[in-house]
Amino acid sequence: MTEFFKLRIRKIRYLTSVVSIALMLISLAAFAMRGLNMGLDFTGGMVTEAVVSAEVTHQQMLEVLKPALGEATTVTAAGGEGRWVIRYPLAEPDQAPPVVADVLHQISGEVSVISNSMVGAQVGEDLVEQGGLALLVCLLSILAYLCFRFEWRLASGALLALMHDVVLVLGFFALTQMEFNLTVFAAVLAILGYSLNDSIIIADRIRELLVARQETPVSEINDQAVIATFSRTLVTSGTTLITVAALWLMGGAPLEGFAAAMFIGIVSGTWSSISIGTVLPEWLKLEPKHYLPAEVDSAP
Incomplete structure (x- = not known):
């Protein structure tokens, strides 16, 4: 060298x-x-598992959910066809919480909410x-x-x-x-x-x-x-x-x-x-x- x-x-x-x-x-x-x-793992929020039409894509889910639920919303495939796990922040105290099923009906004729749970601040x-x-x-x-x-x-x-x-x-x-x-x-x-x-x-x-x-x-x-x-x-x-x-x-x-x-x-x-x-x-x-x-x- x-x-x-x-x-x-x-x-x-x-x-x-x-x-x-x-x-x-x-x-x-x-x-x-x-x-x-x-993220919601630390701040708390809502977790919803839903089933929609199989042709609905991940990008389409985000395009309709983020304006309604917040920019921190994430969507993850849950394994089954058309099955998704949606994570989003809690609504403000003076606002009515959005209904995820109603939002998803904009892109899917078939919507089924399997579970809906809250991850608390604690x-x-x-x-x-x-x-x-x-x-x-x-x-x-x-x-x-x-x-x-x-x-x-x-x-x-x-x-x-x-x-x-x-x-x-x-x-x-x-x-x-x-x-x-x-x-x-x-x-x-x-x-x-x-x-x-x-x-x-x-x-x-x-x-x-x-x-x-x-x-x-x-x-x-x-x-x-x-x-x-x-x-x-x-x-x-x-x-x-x-x-x-x-x-x-x-x-x-x-x-x-x-x-x-x-x-x-x-x-x-x-x-x-x-x-x-x-x-x-x-x-x-x-x-x-x-x-x-x-x-x-x-x-x-």
């Missing part, structure tokens, strides 16, 4: 670190000012608390593992890379106001595991090189570690992105939020493990001596 290419790798790492910090600040600002558009609050607790436990478990596996300077780079990926996904949903539901939250947890895998592989390579090449500057060791793992990272991330892109394009509205979160998380996770995950330990003065066995004084 030529010195010119090594220098380019270093510039890429530093440049992407600056970009990552800027994106984190933008995401945090968007999250603070606009917040998340929480359930939504419980989901928010349990989801936040799950995320906190996940982060604490990851922190404990990193502190056990690596010296704190190297572990801090991997941990900041994880936080970067989550913040970017939340910032994207805050900026676009896409619905944030349980499937998106599941994607956030999956992103934590995926990004952690990339960060650990690079950090493990850095640790090996620190011990094997003690006279080499840390910045050059980081360059070598990134170059050594880049082909593996590219193949893994590329094949995963193809799968996620297929879900995004062909999965329809129910999987749109999940696929979008996974796509952003995989891309940001790949570059954050290369940039923040390696640059932060340099700033914290990581040295080979931090991974060498402690000298034992043999004097009496």
